[in-house]
Amino acid sequence: MRYAAALCRHTAPTSCEREYFVTRRILLVTHHFPPSTVAASFRPLRLAKYLPELGYKVWVVSATRGSYPRGRTDSKLTNEIPTSAHVTRIPNLNPLLWYERRASARKASAEASATAARRRHSEHGEESRGSLAALRMTMAELAKFPDIDAPWAAASLVPALYLVLRNRIDVIYSSAPPFGAHLLGLALKKITGRPWIAHYGNPWTANPSISWNRAVFRRGCESLDRAIVRRADAVLVLDEILADCIRDLGRSERVYVHPNGFDPxxxxxxxxxxxxxxxxxxxxxxxxxxxxxxxxxxxxxxxxxxxxxxxxxxxxxxxxxxxxxxxxxxxxxxxxxxxxxxxxxxxxxxxxxxxxxxxxxxxxxxxxxxxxxxxxxxxxxxxxxxxxxxxxxxxxxxxxxxxxxxxxxxxxxxxxxxxxxxxxxxxxxxxxxAGIDGYSAPNQAREFARVVEEVCSGQSREPVGVCGRSQ
The missing domain is CATH 3.40.50.2000 (Glycogen Phosphorylase B;)
Structure with missing residues (x-):
């Protein structure tokens, strides 16, 4: 896969660029968006800020503030959202979310005291305690299947569908993790047939930090992961390692390296x-x-x-x-x-x-x-x-x-x-x-818009990256 050079400094779009980039209406589907401060929040924020400079009209479907982890929000960050972006927020109503968070909070201390726990099991009835632990594990995995934010995606389907049809959206973009956004993008693609771009910030089923003790959950996620990469009109990834993961899932065409960046x-x-x-x-x-x-x-x-x-x-x-x-x-x-x-x-x-x-x-x-x-x-x-x-x-x-x-x-x-x-x-x-400037948000928005034009026009070229070096 080859990287495209984008080493110029940020300047306003030229008249030629405005003519090249057709006015598009884009829906950004992302669970994380300001005031969330996690890394996944900044990719769609940079697009929402700089795509309008290229003539785009932007709509966003995201989650409410209460859906984000404690201590991972910054209310001042919402000032970065341009007034031209139309943001619709849907709460994450996962009834088991609280359980999964409690289980995660106990994990470190539970691992540290594993030896003592095994001793107590043997003294007080390992079989009954083992059954209770198995039930808790199953409940915790159920809370995050297929993704802990999937209920948000389900609740967002009707509002997102309304936005697509009412505003004649040209292209749908979903950013993950969390991967509920891709599930929502997949559903919108199937219902509306609109071009859909899926952006992977991390692998899903190939991610070593995501594990399943129940095979049925693991197989279900693998099936959904394959469906996402095969049905998307284009897949964006952060680097070649992620590109390899996408290829392993059966996708080889229109896989673009689109790394993280910064807003100058x-x-x-x-x-x-x-x-x-x-x-x-x-x-x-x-x-x-x-x-x-x-x-x-x-x-x-x-x-x-x-x-x-x-x-x-x-x-x-x-x-x-x-x-x-x-x-x-x-x-x-x-x-x-x-x-x-x-x-x-x-x-x-x-x-x-x-x-x-x-x-x-x-x-x-x-x-x-x-x-x-x-x-x-x-x-x-x-x-x-x-x-x-x-x-x-x-x-x-x-x-x-x-x-x-x-x-x-x-x-x-x-x-x-x-x-x-x-x-x-x-x-x-x-x-x-000079290569640092290739990672600036305005330059990345330009390259992203080129990918959108190829997807919407049905053209194809050698996969590219937003910035970096020729390879």
Whole structure:
């Protein structure tokens, strides 16, 4: 698959571009949309903001604020939604949603006490307790089958169908995860026959973080996943790894690489700040984002150069107060908790070094984290602590900073000290590769519109990406 170059800076559409892009009416189907702050919210938001510059009229079907996880909303983000976008919000009325969330909240502590639990089972009747555990597991899986937000998709069908017919929608776009949006897009495609573009931000049934203990649920999701990729008029994916997943499901034509990006309106890069050398990590902590290697690296710096360590400020913006992975962190690491998007942009701007880490094995497949693109927009050096793969390749290709292995705290410490020494010597420079601008939202909207024109006109060309390099 070949990437298309889109390396120009953001400018208003030219008269030629306006003539090329026919005025289209598009329906964006996405569970996450501002005020949701999860990564999946920003892809459709960028389209809603910049497609109208190309003559598009935009309608959106999304969820209500109460459907989003606690602590993952920012009311100020709704100011980003253009007044030209018509947004319809439908609540997620999943009656079992509360159970699945309770089960997820108990999972970590349950795994930690598994040995004690087995002992209690043997003492007090393992068979009866095993039956109760099996029932709970089945109920939890039922709550998220085929997707935990599927009831939202079902409730949205009639309103979305009305919007398609009433406003003579030309093309339907669905963004996932969650994958209920694709189920809604599939239903609208079958009923109306309108062209439909499905955008995969993560794999569904090939996702190692999504597992089913009941085979009937797993087979059901696999059947739906195949139906989505085969019935969609085009499939957008974030990278080649996801493209391979789509091909494995039986789709080879009109699969387009459309990576994450950034909105340049969110960032106003400045010169490097003064003061303590500040390193910032933005995001959550979980299995593939285990900060232990960072904690160990900071301990090594403390041992080898206490004065340098005392001149360093480290901020982890995102993890909540009760995050178990905060255990073992050096006392001076700052955990401000989840920040609003504007606050986070300011924190990135006030930093000297931005940190991203993926604690995965070399054999695991993983995509480039979406936060890397916002790091690019902040124009600050990046330290990627990761196995070799898409993340390390992108950091090197765009000369964004340095790469260190996620299982080598000493290498991480050396890299941090090299950035620190460059800062103290006045040699720390912001990334300025021309390729960064290819990931800006206006440029991505242009390439997305080209895909729409091909789908609506029935033309076909070699699959493309929104930005990057020729391959």
């Amino acid at each position: 309106a969110h960032f106003s890069p400045t010169d490097m700040p003064s003061g303590k050398f500040t390193t910032t990590y933005a995001g959550s902590l979980y299995n593939m984002h285990d900060p232990s290697v960072i904690y160990d690296a900071l301990s090594l710096i403390e041992r080898d150069d206490p004065a340098a360590r005392a001149d360093m400020r480290v901020v982890f913006a995102g993890p909540p107060q009760d995050d178990p992975l905060r255990a073992g962190a050096p006392r001076d690491i700052e955990f401000p908790g989840p920040l609003g998007h504007a606050e986070l942009a300011r924190q990135l701007n006030d930093s000297h070094l931005l940190l991203e880490f993926l604690t995965a094995s070399a054999g695991q497949k993983f995509t480039v984290p979406c936060k890397l693109y916002e790091y690019m927009a902040a124009r600050r050096p990046i330290l990627a602590v990761t196995p070799e793969g898409p993340l390390s390749d992108e950091v090197r290709r765009l000369d964004l900073g340095k790469v260190a292995s996620c299982d080598d705290p000493a290498a991480v410490a050396r890299a941090m000290m090299e950035f620190y020494s460059a800062y103290k010597a006045g040699r720390l420079r912001a990334p300025n590769n």
